[in-house]
Amino acid sequence: MSRLEVRDLVVGYEAADVLHSVSLDVPDGALLAIVGPSGCGKTTLLRTIAGLVRARAGEIRIGQRMVTTHGIHLAPEKRRIGWVPQDAALFPHLTVAENVAFGLPSARGSARSARRAARGADVRRLLDLVGLGALGDRLPAQLSGGQAQRVALVRALASAPDVVLLDEPFGALDPILRAELRTSVRELLREEGVTGILVTHDQAEALSIADLVAVMRGGEVLQLDTPEQVYRRPATPWVAGFVGDAVFLPGTWHGDEVACTLGRLPADWVSDDQTSTSLADVPVDGAPVEVLVRPEELTLSPLADGESGRRREAGESRDEFAATVVDISYTGHDAMLTLVAGELRLRARVTAAGLLPVGSRVGVRVAGRVLAYSARA
């Protein structure tokens, strides 16, 4: 069993704390992606789990083994953790097979033993898993970036670790290789049943590859949830904007609806206190709220000249309001349209088939339920 638990971890360099009471729970065999702005402490968290940085307080447990707690700091090489860095970092003088063999317990971390172990079945099996079985005799300089990263991945897995930590492993690759390698990583970790933590700057990548996503900011984990929950029910407006495109509108709360410039819309309240199940903090009728609408929740239909859209009166729900397309950002499979309606500026995502030219007048509706957050001063 290699569930990874981090409890109330505090880590700092010199005087300042960089991680403030971070807690994570990654089930056995799951892949957790960590996202957050630069400098929020993602790498520090990975390095502390790996034992390369000492914690000031808190606990880290891998399966049944406590590796960090008050007065205990298990050495990195005893933690049974594999590490995949951003730049593969293969030994340039060893072949691909020898690099992988270096991670095997039988190689005992020496180049000579690695040369012997490189001929073994384990190395061949691992290289076959990532489609590199035929390249075992090559030197790292004769590999592409994506191939080198695959070797780094299987080298990290060679020692049969309980946990693999991947620090931006696709960062230096082009988008096609990135997508390919992302799939290999996911499949390989699943096949080997290894628990993984992946740090990435790419929110879409985190949502697509991981079983769980942790969103960090300023040394704290703001939300740890499934990709779907993080996207569909973000814990705060900031998380909503960080993990995807978001439109925020001021509104007021009315039972299970909000009133805003887009009309009265069915809404769910997202409490500031994620642990609260009480209804006590649901806002009173008429309280100001911040309304979140995702661009794909807006549906558009062309309006004929002179047509104004039908929503005019507050109190009407689900009716159209009229807007004008002022900009199009085309991405192939879909496009993001910028719409203007009076003072209001909105973005709507449409499929390529639903594309309307700049200057078009459109009727806009909001599909589904929106989310409401407490309005901050």
Ligand SMILES: Nc1ncnc2c1ncn2[C@@H]1O[C@H](COP(=O)(O)OP(=O)(O)OP(=O)(O)O)[C@@H](O)[C@H]1O
């Ligand atoms: N060795 C160090 N000594 C002092 N401060 C450090 C050290 N390493 C990191 N920091 C600081 O700790 C904070 C967190 O850094 P960290 O590298 O963990 O962030 P990150 O989220 O991984 O950033 P990025 O996405 O840019 O890689 C930053 O303010 C950084 O300047």
